Amino acid sequence: SLDLIGEEQPLMIGDATHKTNDRNTTSSNEPVETSTSSSKSISLGHYKDANVTLTDDAIQQLPTNKELLDLIGEEALMIGEGTQCLEFHRLVPDAKKRWIGVAGLFNAGTNLLYSLLENNCVMPGGPLQIRWQVPWGKHGYAAYTNHTVRNDRAIIKENGLAIVVARHPYPWALSMCKKPYAIKWNYTKFNCPNLKYGKLVPWAGRKHENLMHFWNGWYREYVKQFPYPRIIVKSEDLTLRPREITKKICECGGGKLAEGKFIHSIEGRNPNSNTNMIKAWEKIFMFSRDPYGGLSFEEHQVAKQALDRELMKSFGYDL
Numbered sequence: 001s002l003d004l005i006g007e008e009q010p011l012m013i014g015d016a017t018h019k020t021n022d023r024n025t026t027s028s029n030e031p032v033e034t035s036t037s038s039s040k041s042i043s044l045g046h047y048k049d050a051n052v053t054l055t056d057d058a059i060q061q062l063p064t065n066k067e068l069l070d071l072i073g074e075e076a077l078m079i080g081e082g083t084q085c086l087e088f089h090r091l092v093p094d095a096k097k098r099w100i101g102v103a104g105l106f107n108a109g110t111n112l113l114y115s116l117l118e119n120n121c122v123m124p125g126g127p128l129q130i131r132w133q134v135p136w137g138k139h140g141y142a143a144y145t146n147h148t149v150r151n152d153r154a155i156i157k158e159n160g161l162a163i164v165v166a167r168h169p170y171p172w173a174l175s176m177c178k179k180p181y182a183i184k185w186n187y188t189k190f191n192c193p194n195l196k197y198g199k200l201v202p203w204a205g206r207k208h209e210n211l212m213h214f215w216n217g218w219y220r221e222y223v224k225q226f227p228y229p230r231i232i233v234k235s236e237d238l239t240l241r242p243r244e245i246t247k248k249i250c251e252c253g254g255g256k257l258a259e260g261k262f263i264h265s266i267e268g269r270n271p272n273s274n275t276n277m278i279k280a281w282e283k284i285f286m287f288s289r290d291p292y293g294g295l296s297f298e299e300h301q302v303a304k305q306a307l308d309r310e311l312m313k314s315f316g317y318d319l
Contacts, residue, residue, distance in 0.1 A: 135160070
């Protein structure tokens, strides 16, 4: 695995509390000279920016520039960037009355997104303009905007911009196997996600044949039926190029990136999570390097048939 040098792994890195080496030892900011430095300059630059020192073995496991760009493209994807941001500013001209709120499926990366925005985005009306979730609930369907969670009844929904996080459905489904939250279906630890026979128990009044149909239906509503301004970002961008996508989101909402050091999130809002930055990179490329995306051959065939091809293409995901 990609191991940090040293034993301490603080929750947030890039801030003033990040542990550095002693003055008499080699500085963690010094570039690592390896034969792969040029071919992996993007990945190495990311970890240098986060003030994380990698072992030589860890560097060998990093993706090459080509592998990285083949997976996530030349720039961060933000669906709605050309239209929804301008519409949001037009509908809510007073920048101090706007709010931006997080939405996404369970295990999609909503906590990571909020952490990046909370620590790096400066809104003109203050930090309360950045909402941990949209007022109808971050995991709720886009069609349920008439619902309001208890603590957000004073929020004016028309003044908001929903920031929706999408994650590739293959690793997302396997994450649901480990932590399904409120979603229930027929599976065991030996056959999960059981796409062929794993019909979901109705949730929020909806029925789905399997997790792939659930993924389709949930995101399709935000793409095609959502009544308010919204943008859609990818969890892969939040992990692999957080500064770029955070800047885009913040500016779309009417804010600006905070001056000084960018704060990279390791564990989002959950301090008990085992997922840190390096493990998150490992997970993404473990799935991308597997021809079946971590699924069995049979499950992969079912997933390919079930997934909405138009939706997958618009998100830049391969089947």
